[in-house]
Amino acid sequence: MGKKDHERSQKGVTRRGFLRLMGVGAMASTATRGLSAEPAGKVMEPGEMTKIRLLINGRRHGLLVEPRWSLLFVLREKLGLTGTKVGCERGECGACTVLINGEPRYACMTLAVEAEGKEITTLEGLMKGEQLGTVQQAFLEEDALQCGYCTPGQIMAVEGLLRSNPDPSLEEIRHGVSGNLCRCGAYEHIFRAARRAADLRRSKGGAA
Ligand code: FES
Numbered sequence: 095m096g097k098k099d100h101e102r103s104q105k106g107v108t109r110r111g112f113l114r115l116m117g118v119g120a121m122a123s124t125a126t127r128g129l130s131a132e133p134a135g136k137v138m139e140p141g142e143m144t145k146i147r148l149l150i151n152g153r154r155h156g157l158l159v160e161p162r163w164s165l166l167f168v169l170r171e172k173l174g175l176t177g178t179k180v181g182c183e184r185g186e187c188g189a190c191t192v193l194i195n196g197e198p199r200y201a202c203m204t205l206a207v208e209a210e211g212k213e214i215t216t217l218e219g220l221m222k223g224e225q226l227g228t229v230q231q232a233f234l235e236e237d238a239l240q241c242g243y244c245t246p247g248q249i250m251a252v253e254g255l256l257r258s259n260p261d262p263s264l265e266e267i268r269h270g271v272s273g274n275l276c277r278c279g280a281y282e283h284i285f286r287a288a289r290r291a292a293d294l295r296r297s298k299g300g301a302a
């Protein structure tokens with residue numbers, strides 16, 4: 095190995111060398127794609143449907159959907175699960191919050207096809223028959239709503255928070271619902287409800 099080669103190997107790949115390598119890699123990958131016998135992804139026509147299976151509140155649903163449909167649209171308009179509310183429809187208000195694999199997500203910003211293979215929980219899924227879930231019960235007890243429009247989303251955000259953090263501090267609660275706007279300004283009650291829900295859960299041995 096010459097002196098220069100030795101120095102290069104000591105320093106690792108130089109920036110110029112890295113760019114050169116990337117160029118070769120990109121060309122190689124383009125060439126491979128070009129030579130591949132595999133057909134390119136099928137382009138769907140407007141209005142064309144695709145079949146998906148969604149697991150919602152523990153029930154499986156087989157559905158025909160357009161790839162552009164949001165999970166919010168499918169939940170409300172195709173499955174009648176209207177507990178999930180329509181607000182801004184652009185990821186700003188949180189009214190449409192559901193849990194996907196236990197984490198709060200905006201259903202308006204999630205395509206239904208993206209949700210396939212994941213576990214979806216909506217407000218309806220927190221009920222135990224006719225009985226309210228702990229977070230729903232706590233919102234009722236703490237009077238954590240005025241007009242109520244943001245409430246389903248707030249409840250789902252708190253539910254998601256408590257699943258990952260059963261004993262949140264006030265700061266963690268504030269952070270947990272920070273993606274959910276309440277135009278009525280019922281925040282103090284919402285924070286208290288989240289604390290109450292954590293206590294209710296603890297008294298039930300962690301059950302939702
Ligand atoms: S409706 Fe989804 S964030 Fe507002």
Ligand code: FES
Nearest residue numbers: 240242276277278
């Ligand atoms: S209770 Fe009215 S928007 Fe929150």
